[in-house]
Amino acid sequence: MTATQSGAVSAHNAKVMNRFDLTQRLVAQLKHGEAVIGGIGNANFDLWASGQRPQNFYMLGSMGLTIPIALGVAIAQPQRHVIALEGDGSLLMQIGCLATVAMRMPKNLTMVIWDNGLYQITGSQPTATASTADLVAMARGAGLANSAWAGDEGDFDRMVAGALKGGGPTLIAARIDHKPAVGATDRDPVQIRERFMRGIGVRP
Amino acid sequence: MTKKPTQPAPWYEIVLATLKANEVKLVVYVPDKVFTPLIKAIHADPYFIAFTATREEEAIGIVTGAWMGGMRGAVLMQTSGFGTLPNALASLVVPSQIPALIFVSERGTLGEFNLGQALVCRTMRPVLDSIGIETHTITRYDELEFIVDRSIKQAVATQAPVTFILSPLLTGGKVFQH
Numbered sequence: 001m002t003a004t005q006s007g008a009v010s011a012h013n014a015k016v017m018n019r020f021d022l023t024q025r026l027v028a029q030l031k032h033g034e035a036v037i038g039g040i041g042n043a044n045f046d047l048w049a050s051g052q053r054p055q056n057f058y059m060l061g062s063m064g065l066t067i068p069i070a071l072g073v074a075i076a077q078p079q080r081h082v083i084a085l086e087g088d089g090s091l092l093m094q095i096g097c098l099a100t101v102a103m104r105m106p107k108n109l110t111m112v113i114w115d116n117g118l119y120q121i122t123g124s125q126p127t128a129t130a131s132t133a134d135l136v137a138m139a140r141g142a143g144l145a146n147s148a149w150a151g152d153e154g155d156f157d158r159m160v161a162g163a164l165k166g167g168g169p170t171l172i173a174a175r176i177d178h179k180p181a182v183g184a185t186d187r188d189p190v191q192i193r194e195r196f197m198r199g200i201g202v203r204p
Numbered sequence: 205m206t207k208k209p210t211q212p213a214p215w216y217e218i219v220l221a222t223l224k225a226n227e228v229k230l231v232v233y234v235p236d237k238v239f240t241p242l243i244k245a246i247h248a249d250p251y252f253i254a255f256t257a258t259r260e261e262e263a264i265g266i267v268t269g270a271w272m273g274g275m276r277g278a279v280l281m282q283t284s285g286f287g288t289l290p291n292a293l294a295s296l297v298v299p300s301q302i303p304a305l306i307f308v309s310e311r312g313t314l315g316e317f318n319l320g321q322a323l324v325c326r327t328m329r330p331v332l333d334s335i336g337i338e339t340h341t342i343t344r345y346d347e348l349e350f351i352v353d354r355s356i357k358q359a360v361a362t363q364a365p366v367t368f369i370l371s372p373l374l375t376g377g378k379v380f381q382h
Contacts, residue, residue: 037269057272061295065265068257072269072277075230075253080273096258100266104255189299193272202274
């Protein structure tokens with residue numbers, strides 16, 4: 001049984017997992033130069049700590065624009081799979097982007113949402129997902145039918161493997177604990193952008 | 205019998221042709237009444253990938269990703285929409301050196317009837333100046349192609365964004381209706 005097929009896993013019975021562990025599990029499945037766009041803050045930091053693949057882009061500002069940036073890369077490079085790593089607070093800030101993704105239906109885009117119910121990096125104030133909002137329900141409402149909670153680590157691995165087959169945009173939401181990120185990125189936006197463009201073959 | 209003089213192409217066809225000539229394939233926009241003929245013409249041309257974003261900064265994110273993936277992109281919006289952009293420009297586009305091509309339909313001046321538009325309009329150029337984004341206000345038809353064409357080339361060559369503010373003097377603007 002997978003959550004994607006059954007829809008049985010809800011935000012309330014999904015296992016609380018660890019972001020760095022899941023990030024490493026995700027990266028371990030990337031064998032075809034997949035692009036990964038890390039959202040500002042801890043999503044980025046754990047991506048950095050998981051190994052600095054040249055196809056990783058670390059967004060240092062512009063909270064909320066992870067998925068829009070990933071959509072842009074996916075449009076420009078339809079043969080390459082693109083993964084956005086975004087937090088619950090960031091997604092809430094630019095939730096309309098899910099409607100845009102649904103309208104475009106890119107086959108090569110996967111959105112991974114780390115939901116700890118916190119604005120963790122700014123002092124751990126609760127987000128709306130800690131009490132009332134369900135990001136998977138919101139994504140489905142936006143038109144992204146292939147949106148689901150990962151029930152546990154094995155479920156997450158299977159959902160990632162399914163998403164990487166490229167059948168359509170997939171949103172995988174994971175409930176995560178309150179542990180801080182393991183690393184921290186460099187802070188040079190030009191170097192980060194340039195390395196990424198070389199990594200995905202845009203620059204020689 | 206003399207041949208009837210041909211009508212010059214409307215402003216929006218000049219913009220469309222100049223985008224195409226410069227291989228700007230992606231156009232993401234939040235709609236604007238004055239830009240409607242431009243948006244329609246872009247959608248009618250299969251060269252372009254064109255769609256709406258729910259918010260102007262989202263459009264900026266999308267063209268940023270596209271540029272990094274090897275595709276040039278422009279965003280279209282009206283003046284009030286520009287008001288949503290300062291963070292995306294100052295924390296993404298400028299520091300990452302992204303040649304985002306930003307077209308703004310100018311509201312808030314030359315006959316504006318909505319006070320909110322007029323006030324947002326006053327914030328636009330100071331914001332652009334403060335973060336050093338090259339900005340051209342285009343008022344004249346005969347300068348349109350030159351400014352847009354050369355500025356797109358400069359944006360790409362220098363890896364810097366550029367803003368084109370299309371004045372009601374060029375587009376006709378939006379007229380108050382009782």
